Amino acid sequence: MKETIIKAEKLTKAFKMPAEEIVAVDAVDIQIDEGDFVSLMGPSGSGKTTLLDVIGCLDFLTSGRLLVFGRDVSSARESELVARRRGRIGFVFQEFLLLPELTALENVELPMIFARMKPDPEKARQLLEKVGLGGRADHLPKELSGGERQRVAVARSLATSPKLLLADEPTGNLDTRNSQEIFSLFRKLNEEDGLTIVVTTHDRELGSQAARTVRLKDGKIA
Numbered sequence: 001m002k003e004t005i006i007k008a009e010k011l012t013k014a015f016k017m018p019a020e021e022i023v024a025v026d027a028v029d030i031q032i033d034e035g036d037f038v039s040l041m042g043p044s045g046s047g048k049t050t051l052l053d054v055i056g057c058l059d060f061l062t063s064g065r066l067l068v069f070g071r072d073v074s075s076a077r078e079s080e081l082v083a084r085r086r087g088r089i090g091f092v093f094q095e096f097l098l099l100p101e102l103t104a105l106e107n108v109e110l111p112m113i114f115a116r117m118k119p120d121p122e123k124a125r126q127l128l129e130k131v132g133l134g135g136r137a138d139h140l141p142k143e144l145s146g147g148e149r150q151r152v153a154v155a156r157s158l159a160t161s162p163k164l165l166l167a168d169e170p171t172g173n174l175d176t177r178n179s180q181e182i183f184s185l186f187r188k189l190n191e192e193d194g195l196t197i198v199v200t201t202h203d204r205e206l207g208s209q210a211a212r213t214v215r216l217k218d219g220k221i222a
């Protein structure tokens with residue numbers, strides 16, 4: 001039986017602003033199973049980032065029910081959210097977010113340190129090879145192209161061998177060719193390693209390459 005990685009029922013996230021309340025995610029039901037490759041699509045402002053942040057235990061929900069790896073985190077405190085995501089969920093962001101003074105290899109080792117694991121340079125090197133950057137281990141981010149930087153970020157997201165990879169607009173800063181390379185890499189990781197992946201994009205052509213597409217509009221599943 002496939003493990004259920006994420007199960008959300010009527011998941012709602014609202015932001016209280018001085019003048020109004022913004023319901024960014026509005027009663028969303030979604031289930032992600034082990035081995036899924038899902039693209040979360042929708043126009044800017046439709047709630048993709050907010051939904052990804054909440055299911056990734058980076059932010060609190062306002063109401064509804066959320067199970068992450070079988071544990072109910074609906075009313076979890078910050079420390080419980082951290083414990084739930086650390087080591088189990090890998091993240092990739094639009095802005096790459098590599099540390100500029102560290103080499104590609106050192107950037108990949110960072111999550112191991114944050115997860116209080118022993119840094120494993122051999123594993124970091126293998127991950128760089130997996131993303132096609134075996135020859136770039138000692139480069140600083142500024143010595144890499146945008147596409148290469150994002151591939152380092154993907155390698156980094158896998159450093160703790162997470163079961164779930166969440167990527168928020170990972171191709172937002174890349175040209176068509178590099179965007180396609182990132183999606184091909186996701187497909188490989190999903191098909192060959194069984195990695196569960198949820199990726200947000202507003203690019204229809206890229207998003208349609210995932211095994212399943214979920215469309216958001218005004219915080220609701222369309």
Ligand SMILES: Nc1ncnc2c1ncn2[C@@H]1O[C@H](COP(=O)(O)OP(=O)(O)O)[C@@H](O)[C@H]1O
Binds near residue numbers: 022045050
């Ligand atoms: N931290 C925040 N505070 C207030 N409003 C927010 C915050 N984050 C997102 N929003 C609002 O929530 C809605 C959904 O945003 P977001 O999840 O970033 O959409 P998307 O990623 O699809 O562009 C938007 O209206 C946005 O302005």
Ligand SMILES: [Mg+2]
Binds near residue numbers: 048049050169
């Ligand atoms: Mg977004």
